[in-house]
Amino acid sequence: MAVISVSNLEKHYGDVHALRGVSFSVDKGEVFALLGPNGAGKSTAVEILEGHRRRSSGNVSVLGFDPGDSPRAFRDQIGIVLQETAIETELTVKEAIDIYGSMYSKRRPAAELIEIVGLHEKADARIKTLSGGQKRRLELALGIVGDPELIFLDEPTTGFDPSARRQAWSVVENLVALGKTVLLTTHYMDEAQHLADRVAVIANGEIVAEGTPESLGGRETSATLITFQAGDFDADGFPVSDASMTPEGLVTVRSMTPTRDVYAISGWAVERGIELVDLNVARPSLEDVYLDLTRDGD
Amino acid sequence: MPNQPSLGRLLWGQTRYQNKIFFRSPTAAFFTLLFPLMIFVVFSLIFGNEYIEELGINVAQYYAPAMAVFAAVSATYTNLAVTTAYQRDEGILKRIKGTPLPATIYMGGKILSATMIAVISVVIMMSIGVVFYGVNIYAETMPAVIVTFLVGVGCFASLGLMVAALVSSGESATAVTNATLLPLAFISGVFIVPSEDAPAWLDTVANIFPLKHFVEPFVAAFNPLNQGSGFDWVSLGVMALWGAAGIVIAVRFFSWEASPGSSRKSRRSKRETAEV
Numbered sequence: 067m068a069v070i071s072v073s074n075l076e077k078h079y080g081d082v083h084a085l086r087g088v089s090f091s092v093d094k095g096e097v098f099a100l101l102g103p104n105g106a107g108k109s110t111a112v113e114i115l116e117g118h119r120r121r122s123s124g125n126v127s128v129l130g131f132d133p134g135d136s137p138r139a140f141r142d143q144i145g146i147v148l149q150e151t152a153i154e155t156e157l158t159v160k161e162a163i164d165i166y167g168s169m170y171s172k173r174r175p176a177a178e179l180i181e182i183v184g185l186h187e188k189a190d191a192r193i194k195t196l197s198g199g200q201k202r203r204l205e206l207a208l209g210i211v212g213d214p215e216l217i218f219l220d221e222p223t224t225g226f227d228p229s230a231r232r233q234a235w236s237v238v239e240n241l242v243a244l245g246k247t248v249l250l251t252t253h254y255m256d257e258a259q260h261l262a263d264r265v266a267v268i269a270n271g272e273i274v275a276e277g278t279p280e281s282l283g284g285r286e287t288s289a290t291l292i293t294f295q296a297g298d299f300d301a302d303g304f305p306v307s308d309a310s311m312t313p314e315g316l317v318t319v320r321s322m323t324p325t326r327d328v329y330a331i332s333g334w335a336v337e338r339g340i341e342l343v344d345l346n347v348a349r350p351s352l353e354d355v356y357l358d359l360t361r362d363g364d
Numbered sequence: 365m366p367n368q369p370s371l372g373r374l375l376w377g378q379t380r381y382q383n384k385i386f387f388r389s390p391t392a393a394f395f396t397l398l399f400p401l402m403i404f405v406v407f408s409l410i411f412g413n414e415y416i417e418e419l420g421i422n423v424a425q426y427y428a429p430a431m432a433v434f435a436a437v438s439a440t441y442t443n444l445a446v447t448t449a450y451q452r453d454e455g456i457l458k459r460i461k462g463t464p465l466p467a468t469i470y471m472g473g474k475i476l477s478a479t480m481i482a483v484i485s486v487v488i489m490m491s492i493g494v495v496f497y498g499v500n501i502y503a504e505t506m507p508a509v510i511v512t513f514l515v516g517v518g519c520f521a522s523l524g525l526m527v528a529a530l531v532s533s534g535e536s537a538t539a540v541t542n543a544t545l546l547p548l549a550f551i552s553g554v555f556i557v558p559s560e561d562a563p564a565w566l567d568t569v570a571n572i573f574p575l576k577h578f579v580e581p582f583v584a585a586f587n588p589l590n591q592g593s594g595f596d597w598v599s600l601g602v603m604a605l606w607g608a609a610g611i612v613i614a615v616r617f618f619s620w621e622a623s624p625g626s627s628r629k630s631r632r633s634k635r636e637t638a639e640v
Contacts, residue, residue: 116462139464148462150455154381154385156388168369168374
């Protein structure tokens with residue numbers, strides 16, 4: 067069942083076309099990531115789905131509701147983690163969770179949420195005394211305090227240190243384990259790779275690619291790159307034909323059959339007693355694909 | 365949604381939450397509660413609680429209710445305009461808009477909280493007047509005092525939200541409320557006992573705006589020379605009109621999100637530019 071379904075979504079601000087016919091759908095229990103440079107339209111799309119902004123045209127259904135009307139029952143079933151931390155700084159962590167929790171018909175216990183986001187030591191501290199990362203984690207707790215079916219995470223880990231990010235990711239993984247649906251926007255490719263079942267790349271108000279993190283932009287069918295430092299490399303008898311060398315001496319082999327080619331190359335090197343310095347076998351990363359897809363957008 | 369929290373419970377929860385925020389913000393609490401009290405004490409020191417010939421009452425008998433009104437107007441008009449605009453700058457209103465809390469309950473909680481703060485400041489002011497300055501309170505005008513207070517507070521709460529709806533940032537809300545309230549306070553008899561020597565047009569200006577219609581009947585209700593119940597129907601009508609106009613404009617122009625020009629947003633776009 068589709069929790070979110072969007073077809074031909076358009077948004078104009080006067081003559082500016084922020085979204086030009088965006089279509090996608092997200093199933094229950096899925097983590098769907100929207101990637102794209104600043105100003106590409108991903109925040110606009112998310113804000114339309116959250117009910118914060120009205121669309122110019124197109125069909126949108128979220129949990130069976132039209133978010134343009136944004137009725138109370140709709141807002142009761144979604145959780146929003148905003149890009150910017152926006153909480154009354156005079157309240158304590160526990161007070162904020164209590165007051166926001168009281169607005170929903172279902173709610174997760176405050177103590178459990180504080181534990182999940184790792185703020186137990188700060189439970190009774192005023193929010194103004196929290197660090198930036200701690201505020202973001204509180205923001206995450208407030209986004210799920212109403213035990214929502216669908217959670218919008220707008221760049222949830224921007225500014226996190228690596229351990230806080232891991233912690234936030236495990237919170238998201240727990241949500242998914244509970245059958246919740248997550249719409250994520252992020253700048254971090256490793257975050258999309260780690261969390262998302264499917265990703266879509268938005269550039270200039272259009273979806274330019276969509277798929278699993280593994281298959282995005284033809285990643286799974288593209289050539290594997292085998293690289294190593296040439297050293298006293300001698301092309302004589304080199305077993306693979308599609309090889310090139312940079313002036314700095316980095317040899318790159320583009321291979322569609324990497325297992326066989328690596329075997330051939332290493333056999334060739336061992337025979338000649340050559341050590342292949344910095345030998346590396348890699349497919350283009352999600353980041354490579356992303357940068358490729360969004361190059362025109364910048 | 366069978367388990368949706370009741371509106372009454374939500375309203376009370378919001379009111380308590382707004383109260384908490386108010387009393388934890390030293391600046392707001394100072395200017396609303398202590399500042400009018402300070403002026404009252406200073407005036408009493410300067411004028412020595414003398415008898416005011418034109419009015420037939422003592423200085424304290426005039427300034428205690430006048431400063432009580434000033435405090436009530438600060439608690440509603442200034443406080444609501446400034447805090448609401450700052451909460452919008454900080455994105456708090458946007459966050460609220462994304463929760464199932466009905467917008468009317470959020471605003472209702474703010475108004476109720478401001479009213480409670482106004483009640484507290486009026487009670488403190490009048491109590492100090494009675495205990496330390498021999499101010500008299502008259503039972504027969506108490507109904508008029510209460511009605512005038514409630515209509516006045518409703519009027520200025522609605523005007524506070526109107527200002528919040530019309531300004532683009534918390535900073536301009538502060539500027540607008542000060543620039544409107546202080547001059548009006550001077551010509552409406554809050555700080556200076558109205559004098560016969562003032563030009564007539566100044567009095568006309570004061571009569572157009574609602575502050576004088578709050579102060580004059582409220583102070584008069586504490587003057588033993590005035591006969592009757594103390595109800596001033598014209599003043600109540602003027603305040604009700606301003607209040608109604610205020611809430612209509614507030615609802616028409618209110619935005620839950622900061623406009624692109626406000627300080628928070630421009631900080632944010634600077635940050636984004638830096639990231640690119």
